[in-house]
Amino acid sequence: MATNQPLRFDSTREFRAFHDFLHAARGYRLASLYEDAYRAYQRAYAAMGRTNGKTPRTIAEVNEVIDRVPDVQLYFWMMRHVQRFKYSHADWGILEAINTQADRLVPQLERLAEEGLRSGELQLNPAVRYPDYFALVDFHQHPGGLSRRPLDGMVYEMGRAVRFARGTDPRGTDSNNLYRFIFRYLPPGRYHRVLDWGTSFGAGVRTWLQDHPESEVYGVDLAAPCLKLAYARGREAGIKAQWSQQDLEHLDFADDFFDLSFFVFMLHELAPGHMPALFREVHRVLKPGGVFIGMELVYLEDSPFQQALQDAEGWINNEPFMPACFKTDFDKIFRQAGFSKVEIMRFDEMADGATPSDPGVPPRQTWNIFRITK
């Protein structure tokens, strides 16, 4: 018998205060420190006596300069270690804090999952084979990744919550507007069958169903702990969806099944060598005219400094496929997968948080919308 109590990590005041502090520290890195780092980089380059009115043209040339710039070193240190504090700090790191409540949370989550399995809304496949690019990477410094511990889904959810907003909304609803921003780019039409491609704990599915309750929505992911949580959160929200544990490269849906598939921040999690097969598979399950849409970080053109720091984030924050993702020719790879129309355009809805106060400093991050039609 599943409980009707929400599945909730009871955070302490100290935990919340600590994460408010980390959130502020991260904000400082992304704003003031980033701008100072850029100005220090410019001064360092000028001091090297090589300017001749030019600035570095490549990431390699930028790296030669920033390697010795203290502001950039501090930027890198904070990128690595504030995130480590977030997940792994003693007592207040998300992993340790949530796992102190495992005696209560794991049985509750498992009871809910059993209910989901019985109802058929949740399908787990213990025999699923994790691809190496998923199994061997502790993405964004989440120790052990998303699939090894029963509460990894809750840890990830909390990680998202403390990133997207001040405070610690344990339901992780803070990032839902991101999905709505993406959905604005959908061509007008009726999207009956919808696939959340890499659903994680199901925030995209819930957002879609809140706005389109008539749709039949499927959330697919490799990580069972995330899918169990997705079912639990869907139940709390009063929505019904189909959650299943599958490798996106080998989906069990029929050909031409979906009208729409969407994703958020997924492309940089994929090993480049797997992309062609992954995109062929999503092409297979979409109906003719079906849409594959999502957003992803991209390089700012003509700004090797921003590009160097974006690459650095990939290496430092355990997002090892991010630098390759920035360099991928997606137009080509989607067309090779069989898609007839590939539209890639700037996605400025998230720019507020990344626009420097100094107009002379390049935006810290830039994003594109990928609207791909079968």
Add this chain to the structure above:
Amino acid sequence: MAKSKTKATKKTKRFKSVLTGPVGTVEPKFLHDLDMDRMVGAFMALCGEVYVLRDRVATLEAVLEEAKVIGKNAIEDFVEDASRSKARQDDAKRFVRRVLRELHRSDVPVSAVGRKAREMVA
């Protein structure tokens, strides 16, 4: 053979702070050029923060005394029971662990990118 090994070593040590690949089995070091004047500046700023907190707590005690919410010297005269004493000592241990662990943390990253995945990045 020796020559190519030297070349490879030089290549991997090209940068001291910038990474050009995933973090492997050793935690990278970034802060090679942060100068001590600035470190002491941050330390003094933290001392200031702590003093402001001390002042705030002392003022709060005084206000509570004035309002007769607590008696004079109530804090100093307070005798904790065994349970409270244990909780406070445990808290002190956790406090020390949170701070001092940073000074001798392992160089092995707490989160990892496995070797095979490190070879899949391009």
